[in-house]
Structure formats: C-alpha cells, structure tokens
Amino acid sequence: MSKLITRRRMLTTSVLAAPAVLIGCDRLAVSPSFKNMVLSSGEWLSYRAQRLLGANALAREYDPSDMSPEFRTNGNTQPRSDSYRRHQNEGFVNWQLTFGGMFENPRNYSLAQLKAKPSRTQITRHDCVEGWTAIGKWKGTPLKALLDEVRLQPEAKFIVFRCADDFSGRVYYESIDLVDAFHPQTILAYEMNDGDLSVAHGAPIRLRVERQLGYKHAKYVMAITAVASMDRIGRGQGGYWEDAGNYDWYAGI
Amino acid sequence: MAGNSKTDTPMPKGGDLVKYHRLSTRLWHWINAGTLVVLLMSGLMIFNAHPRLYWGEYGANPDYAWFQIGARNNQGYVRVGSASVQTTGFLGRWEESSGRIRNRAFPPLVTIPKSYNLAEARRWHLTFAWVFAVGITFYTLWSLLNGHLLRDLLPKMRELRPKHIWTDIKHHAMLKFPKGAAALNYNILQKASYVGVILVLIPLMILTGLTMSPAMDAAWPWLLDIFGGRQSARSIHFICAVLLVAFFIVHMLMVLLVGPINSVRAMITGYLRLPKERN
Numbered sequence: 001m002s003k004l005i006t007r008r009r010m011l012t013t014s015v016l017a018a019p020a021v022l023i024g025c026d027r028l029a030v031s032p033s034f035k036n037m038v039l040s041s042g043e044w045l046s047y048r049a050q051r052l053l054g055a056n057a058l059a060r061e062y063d064p065s066d067m068s069p070e071f072r073t074n075g076n077t078q079p080r081s082d083s084y085r086r087h088q089n090e091g092f093v094n095w096q097l098t099f100g101g102m103f104e105n106p107r108n109y110s111l112a113q114l115k116a117k118p119s120r121t122q123i124t125r126h127d128c129v130e131g132w133t134a135i136g137k138w139k140g141t142p143l144k145a146l147l148d149e150v151r152l153q154p155e156a157k158f159i160v161f162r163c164a165d166d167f168s169g170r171v172y173y174e175s176i177d178l179v180d181a182f183h184p185q186t187i188l189a190y191e192m193n194d195g196d197l198s199v200a201h202g203a204p205i206r207l208r209v210e211r212q213l214g215y216k217h218a219k220y221v222m223a224i225t226a227v228a229s230m231d232r233i234g235r236g237q238g239g240y241w242e243d244a245g246n247y248d249w250y251a252g253i
Numbered sequence: 254m255a256g257n258s259k260t261d262t263p264m265p266k267g268g269d270l271v272k273y274h275r276l277s278t279r280l281w282h283w284i285n286a287g288t289l290v291v292l293l294m295s296g297l298m299i300f301n302a303h304p305r306l307y308w309g310e311y312g313a314n315p316d317y318a319w320f321q322i323g324a325r326n327n328q329g330y331v332r333v334g335s336a337s338v339q340t341t342g343f344l345g346r347w348e349e350s351s352g353r354i355r356n357r358a359f360p361p362l363v364t365i366p367k368s369y370n371l372a373e374a375r376r377w378h379l380t381f382a383w384v385f386a387v388g389i390t391f392y393t394l395w396s397l398l399n400g401h402l403l404r405d406l407l408p409k410m411r412e413l414r415p416k417h418i419w420t421d422i423k424h425h426a427m428l429k430f431p432k433g434a435a436a437l438n439y440n441i442l443q444k445a446s447y448v449g450v451i452l453v454l455i456p457l458m459i460l461t462g463l464t465m466s467p468a469m470d471a472a473w474p475w476l477l478d479i480f481g482g483r484q485s486a487r488s489i490h491f492i493c494a495v496l497l498v499a500f501f502i503v504h505m506l507m508v509l510l511v512g513p514i515n516s517v518r519a520m521i522t523g524y525l526r527l528p529k530e531r532n
Contacts, residue, residue: 039373042380046466054472062310070315125310125483127467129371131303132313133483211468247372252468253379 047250050211055179059210062123068134071126071193076165076172077200079220084164092204097188101160101225104151111190111204114141120187128214129251138208140189144182146224152178156226160233161207164220167240174218174239175230175249176209185210188221213251215241267433267529273519275401281392282520288388289497291381294365296494297358298374304345304358306491310482320488322358329356382462389455405439406448412441430511432530443507450500454493461490 079085087095096108121139143159159181163172180186188205190197197203202219209216216239230236235243242249265271274282305318312318321332322345329345330337342348347360361367365377396402411417421441424430431440439447463469464476464486480486508516512528519525 039376039380042376042378042383045383046379050466050468050472054468057468057471059467059471060474060477066310068311068313068316070313072313072315125467125470127465127483128303128313129375131299131465131487132305133307133311134313135311211471213467241372245370245372246376248375248379253463253466 043248043250046253050252051179056183057211059124059185062125062135064123064137066135067123067137067193071134071136071201072132073200074128074214075219076167079163079165079199081164081166084220088199088203095204097205097221098223099146099150099225100223101227102153102156103226104153106150109146114146114188114205115190117141117145120184121191122185122187122208122210124185124208124210126214126217129247137193138187138189139191140187140205140208142184143186143188143207144184146188147181152226155228157228158226158230158238160225160227160230161218161221162223162225163218164222167244170234170240170244172218172220172240173234174207174216175227175233176212176216180209180211183209183211211252215239215247216251264434265437265527267527269527270524271437271527272523273437273525274523275399276523277392277395277399278401279520279523281388284384284388285392288381288384289501291365291377292385293494293498294363295374295377295381298364298366298369299371299378300491301358301364301369302371306488307484308481308488309484310477312484312487320491324356382459385455386459389451389459393451406444406451408441408444408448412444417441428510430528432528434527436525436527446500446503450497454497454500458490458493458497461486461493465490 092111094110096110097114098108099106118141119139120142121137123135123137126134126136147159156178158175158177160175161173163174165172176186185208187208189202189208190205192198192201192206197206202217202221205221207216207218207221227233230238230249234240237243237246238249239247241247300322304322305312305314306320307316307318319334322340323330323332324346327341327346328339329341329343329347331340331344332338340346343360345358346354346356348354349361355369357369364374366373393402396406418441424440425442430436431438460476461480463473464480465483470477470483476486477483480489515526515528
C-alpha cells in the first residue's frame, strides 16, 4: 500500500510540476532549445492534423453582401525601393514576375501575360494573426496554372515568394508547401474588390493562400522560386515574420 | 469515487477516510488545471494583439466592436456596447515594473509571456490547446466507459425537481454542506457546474478555437455555421474563457469553505475524510 501511494504521489507530483516547470521557463534558466522543442509541437501537430483532415478542402467563399465595407491594410503599404517606385510610376507595364530555382522551364511573366491567363475570382475571408477578419473579393491567376508551365523539378518541396517590400532593410518573403501551392484557391491576385489591386494591398500582385493567416499572403510578389529546403533563405524559417519574430511557418490556425 | 457506495460494506460515517476520486479524475484534474492556466494567460496575450470583439463573419478596426479594452486621453477603459468603465492601472493602460507606461489590454501579471509577444503566446496557446483537447476527450470517453459520467456527474431526475434545487441553493447560501455518508455524492449545484464545464464550456472553448482556424473552417465549414462566423466564434471563445475563470473562482471558494486540506488531499491521493455529522 505504501508503495502504491508513493508511486501515486510521484505521479501526481510530476503531473503537478509539469505545467509549473513550463510556466517557469519564462523566467528560469530552462534550456531554450528544450522549451522551443516543446512549444513547436503545437505547430507540428496542427500542420499534420489539418493536412490529414482536409488537404484539398476549399475555404468558404462568400456572397458580395458579406464583404467588409472597408478592408483595412496591414504591414507595409508602400515599398521603398527605387525599382518598385519606378514600376509603380509606370503602372507596372515593365514589371515582370520571375520564376527561378528548381523549375524545369523557368521564365518571366509580365502583368499583361498573367492577366491574359484564365483567372479565378473568389470572395474570401482574410484572417490576420492578430485576430481581426476582413472579407474581400480577389481576382487573379491560379498559381497551379503557372506551376504547370514552369514545371517543378522532382526534388522541389516549397514555393518561395520574394517581395518588393522590406522591414529595416530585410526583404519580406514567404513560403508554402506544394499542397497549398497547387490548391485551386491559391492565386496571384491582381484585382481586389473589382478594381486594380492598390499599392497598399500589394500591387501588382499579391499571393492569396486562403487557408492560412494573413502574413502568409505575401504582397508585392516579385519572384517565385522552388526549393527543396528553406535552410539557405533568410534565416531559414521560411518567411520574414518566421525569421524575425518566431512566428509559426504553418499558419493554418 | 463520488457516489460509489458499495452495498456489501457498511455505510461510511463522518470521520472515515473513504476513496473519493479515481485516478483518471485526479490525473485529468491536475493536468487540466495547469493547462488552463497556460491557455488563459497566453490567450490574454493573444487578445492583446487585437483587443476588440465583434459579431459575425468579419470584424476589424473600421467595424463596430461590441467589446473593447483600450486607452484614450491617457486613461485605460473597458467598453461593453456603449457602457464603458475606467480601468487605468490594470486594463488598457498600466505601468510596467520598469516604470514604463504601456497602452495594452492585459498587463504582464496575467499574460504569457510577460512582455508583448504574439508569436510566443500563440506557440504556448496552440501547443497547450492540444493537451487540453486530448485531455478532455480521453477523460470524457473514459468517464463514460467506467460509469463516472452517468452515475456520479449527470443529475438524477429527482435532483432536477425545482424543490430539490432550491433546497441545495439554500444550503449553499447558509454554507451548510453535506456531512457523513451524504458527502459521498456530489450535490446538484456541484453536478450542474461540473457537467456544465466538462460537457458545455470546454467543448465550446475547443470548437470556437477551431473556428478561428482558416484551415479548420475549410475542412469543417459547419463550424462557421454553428457559431455564426469567425468573429462570433472569437467572441464566444472569450466569453467562455470568462465563464471558466468564474467557475475557477467559485471552485476555489468552495474548496476553501468545505475544507481546503481535505479537498486538495482527496484530489491528490484520492481519499477524502468524510465531514463529521453534527448532533
């Protein structure tokens, strides 16, 4: 009996202590790599669970009557680089989207070429990591149509979007897996709410990846690359906010 | 195990040490207690990133927020609808230990981490949400299988009679708690609050949490329909968190009133000393 109680005591003590230790991580000198490992498990589980539950599921599309009266902006609203400003002044007529990296058939597209392709229009919800939501209408070229033309090399695992904007000199970029890259609602949007995409919202094109949070929806996309690993891009975490602020790379939740 | 009185043993009386909480209850209780603290505190930090609540599908700064914690004219305030109270010093505007004044909703005292960090708070929240969800799922299933849920937690028909409920309310108000063998069973208010938390509040917390996930909404679009949109789900998530805090406060109060050492010991070792009858 005494043995049993000791075992139980031990069990309850460790159960009681576990959250206390984790809370204590905030202050105590618990190994940062251990804490990081524990706190990364949520992203790991959510990514796999959500891919399992509906890798091909479509995000809800709304009626025009559901749209936000005003769609607020976030992040950078005016890229500062000279080359971007030149394109902006020219109305993006000389702007080109470049495809590079692990593609069989890398090439560039002008805005006119993108607009000439079959388009997709969708009224979807934009969920910011901060908690707010806005519903807007987007029209653009499905990324899949372009990927089918430039053709991925078999080793490619991620699609990386390099942008024209920066924070303190560090270029904005984002990346997604191939499930999202080939998803029918993943588009390079050049129109928003029935007008040309404004500079504040990411002109000339903005990525829409409808099943993830706002920071994945890269604005001012200039170049798209295919890579096997994110290790050699930025600080290796797969995106600007992932590098700079330790935000999760998978932002489906 | 509450309510589990065996017929072949004599009825226990006041002063007896009796088996009261089974292992699954004790394990889940403490895991859940720690997890809830982490979820609440990291959740308050996440709320700090956008301290406004809305009804419907969308909601952002240009839209009307039914609830807001903010700062205006150097004063912190909490606003519900059109009613607003000044909360300078604790909510909306407060002073850091370094002496710096911050305009943020919840202060470091109640958040994880201590200083503003949405990414880190999300990592705490979304990791411990898994512990929370897996915990309640296993505990509910296990309690269904071993009979705890139906036998001890769900109210019996006779307990739902208004007269019985009223008597229990009066007993609580007079701080008259069951003695002897009567203390083996949960009373009706206790059952109602435990069942309310386990079968209503916690599942609501999890489902409204999932509704805020754009990928979950794609996989399970019915989530948006049952809660009336993502921002409604966010509001309900916050309201349920407030109700869980209210439950926690009453729970602590009751533990203090009926005997903190005996109650906590029972939740650790499983054995409760039955309160002595007074006659």
